[in-house]
Amino acid sequence: MNAAVKMTDVAFAWRGQTTFSLALPDLTVAAGEKLFVLGESGSGKSTLLSLMCGITTPQSGKIEIDGTTLSDLRPAQRDRFRAENIGVIFQMFNLLPYASPIENIVLPLAFAPNRAKQAGDQTAEALRLTKALGLPETLVTRARTTELSIGQQQRVAAARALIGKPRLIIADEPTSSLDANTQEAFVDLLMEQTAAADASLIMVSHDARLADRFDRALDLSEVAQVSRSGT
Numbered sequence: 078m079n080a081a082v083k084m085t086d087v088a089f090a091w092r093g094q095t096t097f098s099l100a101l102p103d104l105t106v107a108a109g110e111k112l113f114v115l116g117e118s119g120s121g122k123s124t125l126l127s128l129m130c131g132i133t134t135p136q137s138g139k140i141e142i143d144g145t146t147l148s149d150l151r152p153a154q155r156d157r158f159r160a161e162n163i164g165v166i167f168q169m170f171n172l173l174p175y176a177s178p179i180e181n182i183v184l185p186l187a188f189a190p191n192r193a194k195q196a197g198d199q200t201a202e203a204l205r206l207t208k209a210l211g212l213p214e215t216l217v218t219r220a221r222t223t224e225l226s227i228g229q230q231q232r233v234a235a236a237r238a239l240i241g242k243p244r245l246i247i248a249d250e251p252t253s254s255l256d257a258n259t260q261e262a263f264v265d266l267l268m269e270q271t272a273a274a275d276a277s278l279i280m281v282s283h284d285a286r287l288a289d290r291f292d293r294a295l296d297l298s299e300v301a302q303v304s305r306s307g308t
């Protein structure tokens with residue numbers, strides 16, 4: 078079986094920026110593994126996730142997602158590959174503010190025919206997920222997304238990542254706006270839904286207390302050479 082993620086000799090620096098660079102000799106995430114990523118602020122956790130998603134591309138090295146090498150794909154193919162195979166919960170959610178939660182949740186399916194097929198009845202599947210994540214139906218069908226609390230928006234972002242059962246879920250601080258009790262419950266729900274989809278989960282969080290719920294915790298500074306200056 079292919080690894081969910083395999084990164085080999087990856088080197089990355091932001092264009093025009095000399096203060097930060099990341100070198101990652103070898104990072105493998107097994108299929109079905111639940112990986113917790115921690116590291117201090119500015120250490121490159123979000124950068125790592127964005128490399129895995131193919132949103133940013135490294136200067137050198139190889140990133141394989143479920144056996145597909147991202148650098149073999151042209152940018153448009155990479156966007157399509159991401160839509161089909163990776164459910165992403167962004168740190169800032171990236172929800173469309175004036176669309177309803179349901180519209181936000183089904184949006185990735187428009188770019189991912191296989192995922193859309195998996196989802197079946199899209200509205201019913203969006204409602205099943207939001208119910209499992211603890212959001213009342215009236216809220217997700219009637220409101221504009223901006224009318225939801227931040228914690229509720231975080232759940233909408235999680236449902237959008239999970240719909241259509243992508244093989245890999247990548248979550249950047251998905252619990253940052255929740256209180257401690259809700260955080261743990263949310264991670265449990267995310268785990269349950271990820272397991273139900275037979276997916277791998279890679280989650281970044283500052284909150285080390287959540288780490289024991291995962292198969293493995295990885296401190297970015299232990300696997301990567303991060304160079305930082307002037308920060």
Ligand SMILES: Nc1ncnc2c1ncn2[C@@H]1O[C@H](COP(=O)(O)OP(=O)(O)OP(=O)(O)O)[C@@H](O)[C@H]1O
Pocket residue numbers: 091094096097116117118119120121122123124125308
């Ligand atoms: N889009 C970008 N363009 C240029 N530099 C960036 C960009 N995004 C992040 N950086 C820089 O890359 C470095 C690592 O940032 P990153 O967001 O990956 O860290 P992080 O570990 O996720 O931090 P935090 O825990 O605060 O979210 C920082 O120095 C940051 O300024």
